[in-house]
Amino acid sequence: MTRPELLRVEGITKAYPGVVANSDVTFSIGEGEIHALLGENGAGKSTMVKMIYGLVRPDSGAMTLRGSAYTPGKPAEARRLGVAMVFQHFSLFEALNVAENVALGMENPPPMRELAARIRAVSEEYGLPLDPSRMVGDLSAGERQRVEIIRCLLQDPKLLIMDEPTSVLTPQEVEILFKTLRQLSSEGTAILYISHKLEEIKTLCDEATILRRGKVVATCTPRERTAREMAELMVGQALKTPERRLGAKGEVALAVSDLSVDSPIPFGTSLKGISFTVAKGEVLGIAGVAGNGQDELLLALSGELKSSPDKVRILSQPVGDCGPVERRRAGLVAAPEDRYGHAAAPDMSLVENAFLTAGVRKGLTKSGFVDWAGTRKFAEEIIAAYDVRTPGPDVAARALSGGNLQKFLMGRELMQGASVIVINQPTWGVDAAAAAQIRQSILDRAGEGAAVVVISQDLDELLEVADSFAVLNGGRLTKPRPTDGLTMDEIGLMMGGAHGMEVAHHVSA
Amino acid sequence: MFRLEKRPTPSKFWLYATPPVAVILTMIAGGILFAAMGKNPFEVIRTIFWDPIFGEFAFYLRGQLLVKAGPLILIAIGLALGFRAGIWNIGAEGQYIMGAIFGAAVGLAVFPTESRWIFPVMVVAGAFGGWLWAMIPAILKTRFNTNEILVSLMLVYVAETILAKASTGFLKNPEGMGFPGSRNFSSYPAAQNGFLYEPLGLHWGGVAALVTAVLAYILLTRHQAGFQIKLAGQAPRAARFHGVSPARLVVMCMGISGALAGLAGMFEVTGPAGQISIDFNTGYGFTAIIVAFLGRLNPLGIVLAGFLMALTYVGGEMASTNLGLPDAAIQVFQGMLLFFLLAVDVLTNYRFRLAVGAH
Structure with a gap:
């Protein structure tokens, strides 16, 4: 035509x-x-x-x-x-x-x-x-x-x-x-x-x-x-689909029970009675349309939002009232969605940004003093392992492209040997080749026995990496279901179907 | 048309070039101001910047430089830590006054006992007084989310009122024939902050300032707390993600800056000033804000900036006595320095581009 x-x-x-x-x-x-x-x-x-x-x-x-x-x-x-x-x-x-x-x-x-x-x-x-x-x-x-x-x-x-x-x-x-x-x-x-x-x-x-x-x-x-x-x-190149190494599921590494917290964000979504568990070696995918409590869930898991002690357990240790430092010590690392200003300080160098979260688990402080040489080494390791395109580790984070910074930040969390990994939007704004690499490393960590929570708005991504699947909707989480055998229709219904269709029914009636 | 474009990384060159360029621009603009007032601009600038170091009375004035720079540096370093973290303590002048009152009160309370422990206890009392005064805005901020700029600034005027009360009332010299003001510490050796080396104007306050500068530099570059201060100032959300508690940071930064300002006040009242008097404070707490920024919020830069600012004080006094320049003109001149500094500072993070075509 x-x-x-x-x-x-x-x-x-x-x-x-x-x-x-x-x-x-x-x-x-x-x-x-x-x-x-x-x-x-x-x-x-x-x-x-x-x-x-x-x-x-x-x-x-x-x-x-x-x-x-x-x-x-x-x-x-x-x-x-x-x-x-x-x-x-x-x-x-x-x-x-x-x-x-x-x-x-x-x-x-x-x-x-x-x-x-x-x-x-x-x-x-x-x-x-x-x-x-x-x-x-x-x-x-x-x-x-x-x-x-x-x-x-x-x-x-x-x-x-x-x-x-x-x-x-x-x-x-x-x-x-x-x-x-x-x-x-x-x-x-x-x-x-x-x-x-x-x-x-x-x-x-x-x-x-x-x-x-x-x-x-x-x-x-x-x-x-x-x-x-x-x-x-x-x-411009052939794509590699991430491979999943099937490890046996282990004991529960992260348990969240009946977690409700008020959103600190204006017009944010408060979390209402969230419960789920993630076992060692398991990847839980959490889907949902943006603004349904994803940011708040990450804050509540990273420790930036606190609750009562037994609402969040890492390796059966109650940490609900602990801040980010204690939770990292207990074995949880988290990666927020917003790279500029939350996951990273844009004006600081990559070395400083490596210290931002890795200081605790990598033992980069000695009686309060920062081991900058050790931090630089870790930053260089991330840059090499995740193919981060940068002139060097002393460049300000804001000088990197979004995708490159995301690779660096994913590497920073995934290379800390944590038992629980929580990531919001792992591949947002990242090119397809890098996204495949990030997903592969998420699966590799799970294969090594880490419990992983991936929060994402990209359904294809979740279906690719997740063993079980749940949906955040209005601050509530559906019961996680095994990913195998889920159809798009079922997922759509879990996501609450089409919002605000009442008027349409009314009109057609 | 020019337009500003953000640099991918801050310019190292402009980071260091900004202060000298700002000083030169201040000299030019100040020169125009002085010329407009009917003075010879070259003579005024020479009187302010050259004579105190190399002029006829330099043997005396050189010592005055450290006397004036000491408190400025001590206060400015404390302020800089807070400013780096985005905590704006504007009330150092009040904390300075309270430090002086607390320090002096301890010494005067035991007059005329002679003991080598008196002075160290007064030092601690001075730091405590300043810390206490800074805790008021700090706690109001963390508990009720008040604005620390307003509260700390208003507390300056409260402190000035207490100072007036002290010099006419509870700290008044009983042998002072009814004149306001406390006993003079120059006649009380155990509590006096005398010169350790007079030609350089070095007293314990100067020692404290230089030691503090080194410690603050180490804190900022090597210690976790320094990292957290910088992080909180640059990216508050990343700081919370790192695990910094905003409330604790406010208390820490306000506390350090208050204690250092209190120390400065204590060293001043027992040394160069000599006594508590109604007009004891001379605005060091406010000038230190300029010093902090002029020194790029960097402890070593602040040492240099402190001396530069002391130069404008000493030289400014000379200019006003010898050339009849009003004090206000000198203050405008000092204000210009901050103005040009902040203006030129834009170049660290931005560059000028000749806009072609678009917009």
């Missing part, structure tokens, strides 16, 4: 100091086409769409929209010409309701009542149930995304850009979103869909442009390719 051309991007180049984000990128999108922009983290997808949305100006190259030159100077200009974008990170005010949030993004918002009616109309038309009077702070991530989508649809866009939209959705919610996107496409709205999830792209997209290191390496029709072929185009 040939469509009239909507947007053409020709020879776009954009360089930042030290890195070329896009180099001579050319592709085109037809009217009503769902076009995938595929690539690893750092391949230049985000920079590309920011240029289309008028946030960044290209150094050279040209864009044409419906045959006329297109050079948006700012997003408002892009929106006026019919280009809308849904960001990966939402820009919503939690203390305002849906309609107010939508009004804030408009240049001339209509009266509230009229706007609420329009939001209702659009949400019904596209099967995206949303109540305009609800507080955004009370909405699930999926519902928040709907606010962003509806905000875009109210402008009647010709091109809708979606940046990694499914990373915050349950499988059922993904289905709903895809239905909406297909409907939009059939009505003539083109969609530029950014993702690195290949199965999604195969089911949804008409065409795909694959970027690697800022360059277009291939264009293809996703339906005619296997996911593996596309992955290898994206990564």
